Amino acid sequence: MSGGGTVDRPHPTDEQLASMSDEELVTLGLELDDVELAYRRERWPVKGTKAEKRAERSVAAWFVLAGIASLAFVGIYLFWPWEYEPWGSDRNMLYTLYTPLLGLTMGLGILGLGVGVIAYSKKFVPDETAVQQRHTGGSSEVDKKTTVALLGDSMESIGIGRRSLIKRSLGFGAGALGIMAIMPLGGLVKNPWKGGADAALWTSGWTPRNNETIYLRRSTGRSHDVELIRPGDLDAGAMETVFPFRESERGNDEALSSALRESDNPVMLIRLRPADGNRVVKRAGQEDFNYGDYYAYSKICTHAGCPTSLYEQQSNRILCPCHQSQFDVLTYAKPIFGPAARALPQLPITVNDEGYLVAKGNFIESIGPAFWERKS
Numbered sequence: 001m002s003g004g005g006t007v008d009r010p011h012p013t014d015e016q017l018a019s020m021s022d023e024e025l026v027t028l029g030l031e032l033d034d035v036e037l038a039y040r041r042e043r044w045p046v047k048g049t050k051a052e053k054r055a056e057r058s059v060a061a062w063f064v065l066a067g068i069a070s071l072a073f074v075g076i077y078l079f080w081p082w083e084y085e086p087w088g089s090d091r092n093m094l095y096t097l098y099t100p101l102l103g104l105t106m107g108l109g110i111l112g113l114g115v116g117v118i119a120y121s122k123k124f125v126p127d128e129t130a131v132q133q134r135h136t137g138g139s140s141e142v143d144k145k146t147t148v149a150l151l152g153d154s155m156e157s158i159g160i161g162r163r164s165l166i167k168r169s170l171g172f173g174a175g176a177l178g179i180m181a182i183m184p185l186g187g188l189v190k191n192p193w194k195g196g197a198d199a200a201l202w203t204s205g206w207t208p209r210n211n212e213t214i215y216l217r218r219s220t221g222r223s224h225d226v227e228l229i230r231p232g233d234l235d236a237g238a239m240e241t242v243f244p245f246r247e248s249e250r251g252n253d254e255a256l257s258s259a260l261r262e263s264d265n266p267v268m269l270i271r272l273r274p275a276d277g278n279r280v281v282k283r284a285g286q287e288d289f290n291y292g293d294y295y296a297y298s299k300i301c302t303h304a305g306c307p308t309s310l311y312e313q314q315s316n317r318i319l320c321p322c323h324q325s326q327f328d329v330l331t332y333a334k335p336i337f338g339p340a341a342r343a344l345p346q347l348p349i350t351v352n353d354e355g356y357l358v359a360k361g362n363f364i365e366s367i368g369p370a371f372w373e374r375k376s
């Protein structure tokens with residue numbers, strides 16, 4: 001737009017401006033902006049032909065598709081059975097389809113609106129080429145007035161105002177897409193303290209309940225398998241990821257698979273080599289958390305919560321692949337490199353009368369990244 005660079009021609013007075021039609025203001029604006037219209041072709045020089053109506057319906061069809069797909073997304077998001085169903089259950093297929101259906105309907109919604117807008121501009125917006133010289137500086141009053149007229153003229157040229165079918169279908173498609181976009185935010189509104197001391201924020205699968213023994217269980221890849229661990233199952237210098245198991249969960253597929261899936265449950269069970277066992281520095285208050293050469297640490301990185309799945313036997317370090325934090329197993333898994341600032345919480349373990357490794361109690365500090373109510 002012009003300003004300091006407005007072309008050198010007399011500006012109309014306020015009275016003249018007030019009496020000018022929109023068309024005259026558009027012509028004036030083009031002149032003042034030093035814009036030269038090199039080429040212009042109306043898409044539909046004869047209004048209301050069958051071909052124009054057909055084009056209108058084809059554009060509207062895309063907007064309607066966007067609207068229907070977006071509403072389908074909202075319906076699936078609200079009513080589809082989304083809760084985990086174990087493999088083999090009748091409803092497992094429905095659960096499995098939940099995420100793909102959300103992706104499909106969201107994709108169709110965005111695609112419909114995008115293709116509709118492109119089709120509209122190709123079929124209805126006049127084809128024109130304009131050249132404008134570059135100007136600098138702020139806009140004068142005349143420029144502002146003529147700009148408003150130009151924008152109005154653009155709306156008139158693209159004809160959206162008089163195409164009620166397209167206006168309605170666009171409103172439907174864009175409105176439904178807008179609802180679809182904000183729906184998932186509802187899932188983020190949760191109360192992490194719900195349940196008091198039993199809230200998910202404070203507990204994990206290792207939190208004792210009903211005086212039940214919590215065994216260390218290995219994952220076999222099948223959620224219903226229960227394989228417990230005895231000392232001697234691990235070679236010296238080995239590491240295995242273990243999960244909590246209670247006898248009351250035996251035969252309960254949902255509880256067994258949930259114990260494997262819950263994000264704060266994985267624990268690294270490490271058996272040190274005998275020579276390394278003699279070099280261990282224990283943390284005050286955790287002197288009896290190990291069982292011989294067996295040490296159990298939460299697998300959830302205290303930096304940002306990634307699984308710290310790499311155990312380097314030679315250096316006795318646990319490595320987090322996300323941002324390369326390293327934890328020293330011989331010094332209560334305290335961080336010695338990278339952004340993590342807190343040791344990995346240690347799970348107290350022992351061996352019960354049956355000879356299985358079991359938890360001797362709960363973690364005494366919070367698992368994973370620090371949060372604002374952490375006590376340690």
Ligand code: FES
Nearest residue numbers: 301303304320323
């Ligand atoms: S999450 Fe482990 S280092 Fe960042």
